[in-house]
Amino acid sequence: xxxxxxxAPGQHISDALAATVPAAQTAERTxxxxxxxxxxxxMPSIASSAxxxxxxxxxxxxxxxxxxAGGVMLPNHSPLTIAEQYGTLAELHPGRIDLGxxxxxxxxQAMLAALRRNPQDAENFPTDIIELQSYLGNRLPTDAVNxxxxxxxxxxxxxxxxxxxxxxxxxxxxxxxxxxxxxxPAALHQALNVYRETFQPSETLDAPYTIAALNVIAGDxxxxxxxEMARTQRQRLRGFLKNRADDLTDADIDTILRSPHGDTIRxxxxxxxxxxxxxxxxxxxxxxxxxxxxxxxxxHAVSGLDERLRSIEILAEALxx
Numbered sequence: 001x002x003x004x005x006x007x008a009p010g011q012h013i014s015d016a017l018a019a020t021v022p023a024a025q026t027a028e029r030t031x032x033x034x035x036x037x038x039x040x041x042x043m044p045s046i047a048s049s050a051x052x053x054x055x056x057x058x059x060x061x062x063x064x065x066x067x068x069a070g071g072v073m074l075p076n077h078s079p080l081t082i083a084e085q086y087g088t089l090a091e092l093h094p095g096r097i098d099l100g101x102x103x104x105x106x107x108x109q110a111m112l113a114a115l116r117r118n119p120q121d122a123e124n125f126p127t128d129i130i131e132l133q134s135y136l137g138n139r140l141p142t143d144a145v146n147x148x149x150x151x152x153x154x155x156x157x158x159x160x161x162x163x164x165x166x167x168x169x170x171x172x173x174x175x176x177x178x179x180x181x182x183x184x185p186a187a188l189h190q191a192l193n194v195y196r197e198t199f200q201p202s203e204t205l206d207a208p209y210t211i212a213a214l215n216v217i218a219g220d221x222x223x224x225x226x227x228e229m230a231r232t233q234r235q236r237l238r239g240f241l242k243n244r245a246d247d248l249t250d251a252d253i254d255t256i257l258r259s260p261h262g263d264t265i266r267x268x269x270x271x272x273x274x275x276x277x278x279x280x281x282x283x284x285x286x287x288x289x290x291x292x293x294x295x296x297x298x299x300h301a302v303s304g305l306d307e308r309l310r311s312i313e314i315l316a317e318a319l320x321x
Contacts, residue, residue, distance in 0.1 A: 001027050001035045001312065002070050002182070002213065002299045005047035005054065009235075016047045017054070019305045024058045026309045028065040030316035036070025036100060036297065042111040045239060052085040059093045068098025070178070070297065071160040073105055075121040076112075079128045080147055083135035087150025100158040100178060101129060103166065126169055133157065157204070158211070163187055167195040174202025178211035182299045185270040188212065192291060212293035215272040215301045218280050218314035225275045232301045233257055237265045272301070273315075281318040 003023055007016040024035050037054050040046040048054055051069040059067050067089075072082055082099070090097045103125045105112050112118060135147035136155050159170035159177050162184035170177035177195045181188040192210055199208040217232065219225040234253045238245040245253070256262050273283040288296060298315060302308040 001032050002297050003035055004038055007045050007047050008303055013047045020058060021061045022309060024062050026312045028062050030313055032065060034066035034068060034098060036068050038070050039073045052089060055089055066096050066098055069100050071100030071102040074101045074128050075103060075125060076105060076115050076117055079132035080135060083132055083147035083150035086155045087136060087147050087153045090153035090155050091149045097155055099155045100160045102160040164191055164194055167191040168198060171195045171198040172200060174200050174205050176205060176209035180213055181271050182213035182215050183268045210293045211295045211297050212291045213297045214287055215269055216298045216311060216315050217274045217301050218311040222275045228302060229274050233266060277314050277318045280315060284318060
């Protein structure tokens with residue numbers, strides 16, 4: 001499960017963060033394998049920016065489920081800092097911590113300036129991953145700098161991507177690859193094929209391992225799920241329009257979504273399982289068969305905590321059967 005600690009309009013951030021705990025507990029109870037949290041910045045609707053802090057909080061309130069970043073935007077940080085943060089988590093919660101790594105900044109140019117970074121930092125992504133691996137492994141880096149905590153924890157690394165770059169890099173480094181098809185579906189199949197065809201075995205992985213993402217809006221009635229899908233699309237468009245959407249009604253937003261200009265927004269949710277358990281089950285099965293993914297990661301695009309917990313449960317029930 002991917003959790004962005006979504007903050008609804010008018011909701012306090014503290015409430016959005018508090019909701020991540022029962023969501024993770026429900027995922028653990030119903031058999032999910034892991035929950036990841038994504039780094040985003042300067043976005044009022046997303047409260048998961050400090051991934052390591054949020055993971056520590058969730059880990060203290062769960063027992064067995066794996067937790068990780070999906071992902072840390074590595075160009076925003078020094079590899080040593082991330083090694084120390086996730087090394088600390090791994091020492092506190094052995095065998096439960098993952099580290100997904102992305103190349104995108106997770107925000108705009110103003111955000112980069114506020115982080116004291118620049119766009120050129122992304123060019124160091126491949127070498128930064130190798131440096132990070134060295135800090136988390138058992139071998140000394142070439143400059144004899146060590147991460148304490150971090151060294152010897154061997155926190156599993158995953159390359160995240162929404163284009164061919166990440167697929168090629170993950171293949172070259174012999175690392176597992178996760179594709180962000182829950183919001184960037186266009187290159188899904190091409191990226192997975194490139195990754196599998198060019199994969200080079202490593203000490204970490206001897207064969208390709210893929211994760212594909214999709215949205216899930218599961219409810220007890222098809223009518224509710226359909227309405228929730230429409231609400232989610234409106235919210236995404238309002239996010240893109242920002243202040244320009246303040247005076248627009250839902251009818252205005254729906255008109256834009258039906259226009260050619262709305263095609264991109266609607267296509268972002270191309271891979272979305274919507275409906276009751278009987279709708280969800282064949283959709284998920286077809287998605288797995290179509291992608292050949294070893295694992296799927298789902299974003300429950302549902303408003304309201306009770307409704308979100310129910311969506312988590314329905315998906316678990318669908319896959320269990």
